[in-house]
Amino acid sequence: MPFTERAYFPAGAAAAGAGTFPAFQFRGRHEGPDWRRLSAVDVGRVWREGDVAALQEHLEHVTFCSAERERCPHCQGPADPLLLKLLRLAQLCTEYLLHSQEYLSAQLGGLEEALRAAQAQRDRLAEEVAQRAQEVKGLKEECRRRKKMISTQQMMLEARASYHQVRGEELAARPPVSCGSESH
Numbered sequence: 178m179p180f181t182e183r184a185y186f187p188a189g190a191a192a193a194g195a196g197t198f199p200a201f202q203f204r205g206r207h208e209g210p211d212w213r214r215l216s217a218v219d220v221g222r223v224w225r226e227g228d229v230a231a232l233q234e235h236l237e238h239v240t241f242c243s244a245e246r247e248r249c250p251h252c253q254g255p256a257d258p259l260l261l262k263l264l265r266l267a268q269l270c271t272e273y274l275l276h277s278q279e280y281l282s283a284q285l286g287g288l289e290e291a292l293r294a295a296q297a298q299r300d301r302l303a304e305e306v307a308q309r310a311q312e313v314k315g316l317k318e319e320c321r322r323r324k325k326m327i328s329t330q331q332m333m334l335e336a337r338a339s340y341h342q343v344r345g346e347e348l349a350a351r352p353p354v355s356c357g358s359e360s361h
């Protein structure tokens with residue numbers, strides 16, 4: 178994870194190819210500011226109304242323009258270097274945050290994909306569990322049926338055994354009967 182203590186450190190060009198996400202590198206800035214578009218923006222109104230749609234509209238142009246060659250419209254002197262520095266840093270901050278946003282979106286997309294796969298697997302497993310539970314139910318019924326059959330057979334065997342025992346005792350108790358032969 179390139180996130181440490183809530184700060185994001187993007188993989189540089191040295192680590193390129195390690196992941197599927199492109200390496201981070203600040204873009205070059207060649208186009209001058211679009212003064213006509215800028216003069217049409219009422220920054221105070223954007224601020225008051227929280228007009229993020231207007232920000233989105235100017236995000237690209239403001240972040241990736243270069244004001245290095247701009248001159249003072251009054252004396253044609255170079256722009257205030259400290260103000261230029263402030264603008265450049267703000268542009269780099271925005272570019273970095275845009276990259277973090279893209280990185281997090283990609284991460285989120287991957288995680289959503291994994292979640293969908295896990296949910297599909299869970300559904301498959303739930304179906305399998307239901308099917309197996311049905312099988313268990315069937316086997317339990319079969320088991321009960323057989324137990325009943327076995328106990329019935331056992332009762333029959335016991336009844337036969339006691340019948341034979343009684344018969345045997347009766348036979349043993351009977352006085353000896355001669356076979357009727359005259360030779361005795």
Ligand SMILES: [Zn+2]
Pocket residue numbers: 249250251252253254
């Ligand atoms: Zn000036």
